[in-house]
Amino acid sequence: MASTNDLKNGLVLDMGNGLWQVMEFQHVKPGKGPAFVRTKLKNVTSGKIVDKTFNAGTKVETATVDRSDMQYLYHDGTDYIFMDTKTYEQIPVSPAVMGTVPDYLLENAEAMIAQHDGQVLYVELPPSVVLHIAQTDPGLQGDRSTGGTKPATLETGAEIHVPLFLETGTKVKVDTRDGSYLGRVN
Incomplete structure (x- = not known):
């Protein structure tokens, strides 16, 4: 209270x-x-x-919410499996709780998991992540009909809009809150 x-x-x-x-x-x-x-x-x-x-x-009335840093291990077909990095305890997280998190989640990535009475409430990623562009079409010089951006598919399968000069295989920084392109990473 x-x-x-x-x-x-x-x-x-x-x-x-x-x-x-x-x-x-x-x-x-x-x-x-x-x-x-x-x-x-x-x-x-x-x-x-x-x-x-x-x-x-x-x-x-306040609720006790336990927040802990966990490592994403794998997707077993139904649930996403995370491991507590201190206790090595593994917990399953349902896709309903994950929301858009899998769009920016790679194996072994760190995430913060909030739990209340043993139930996972939400999964929170860092504000930005670095991912490779798996596929994007070449940008055409002078094509400004889309504001100088083109669609690109990330290695996780998510699609974002990136500047025309980026190519397949480039590392990019992506905002996990709204899926926006933040910059190129060398």
């Missing part, structure tokens, strides 16, 4: 209708009336984001 004065970004609340992570919060003390806390909450299972206002000093 915590007070709304204890809210901080990343804290997970148990609201009765699911687990909600605090994305943003703001203490407001209007000139007239009682103080309140305006928050932006994200449902950890569905990803839905809502705005919620609490009266200042209200008690809220």
Whole structure:
């Protein structure tokens, strides 16, 4: 149990209708009336984001979420298998929990796994990863109909848009949050 004065970004609340992570919060003390806390909450299972206002000093139920760095081992056909790098314990993660993470996930890659009561809530990759371009068509000089970009398939199978000068086999840095091209890596 915590007070709304204890809210901080990343804290997970148990609201009765699911687990909600605090994305943003703001203490407001209007000139007239009682103080309140305006928050932006994200449902950890569905990803839905809502705005919620609490009266200042209200008690809220917090959830214990264990975050641990794990290494991705392999995909066994139904689940993705991760290993805790400290205890060597392996845990399966269902494709429903993974979301778009497999688009940027290679074997032996590090990921942060959040668990609550033994249930995996979400998998979080680093903000950017380095991947090879598996296939892309040659860019044509003067082709600017697509804003100077072309589609490219990464080694994981994901498709992103890259500048025209990049070729198959090039290493690129990709933003794991939105799948955007960040730059070429030598």
